[in-house]
Amino acid sequence: MSTTRLGAAAAAIGIGAVVLSGCASSEATSGHLDRPVGWPASGWPATTGEVVEQPATPAVQPSIPPPAPVPCRLPDNGVFKVGKDIQPGTYSYVVTGHPDVGGYWQRLSCLTGDIDCVITADTVNGPGNMTVEPTDVAVEVFDVQLNPEE
Known part of the structure; x- marks a missing residue:
């Protein structure tokens, strides 16, 4: 060299x-x-030709099924409209008031407050069962907790 x-x-x-x-x-x-x-x-912003990679997003988002409905616990006092607040079926019940006084339930054919609206009723001092019919308009309870039977 x-x-x-x-x-x-x-x-x-x-x-x-x-x-x-x-x-x-x-x-x-x-x-x-x-x-x-x-x-x-x-x-820093890409101002000199830098290629900025975006995070990959999946084309299809996995669908998560909604949770199964949990049977709700009805209040132990009130009027429950059949088909809206309570469904037809058999319910067990327990008295939530004072044991000496007990509780009361009634199935209703109307909501006018008239005595003719009462299909059937019972004063109860302990646990039991009742059936709500599809033709009932409502169920009213006083110190009685209804629980759907499965």
Whole structure:
């Protein structure tokens, strides 16, 4: 190799070393010369042609079935409309009032408050069963907790 070629090779190596030594700063290694020193590339807008990858979103979201309805506990005092508040069927009951006084339930054919609306009724002092018919308009209870039988 001639001296001229050796000198050119050494100069090229020297230039390469200067270029490589300049790569120590974060701007030079990341290709972002327009953001403040110390800002990560992922936290700065892509203004120099940087390709910003978006997180992959699944094409189809898995469907989660709704939870099975939990049988609700009816209040122990009130009027329950059949088909809306209470469903036809057989119910067990317990008295929630004072044991000496007991409780009361009645099945109703109308909601006018007239005595003719009462289909059947019972004053109870302990547990028992009753059946709500699809033709009943409502059920009224006083200190009686109804629980659907399964």
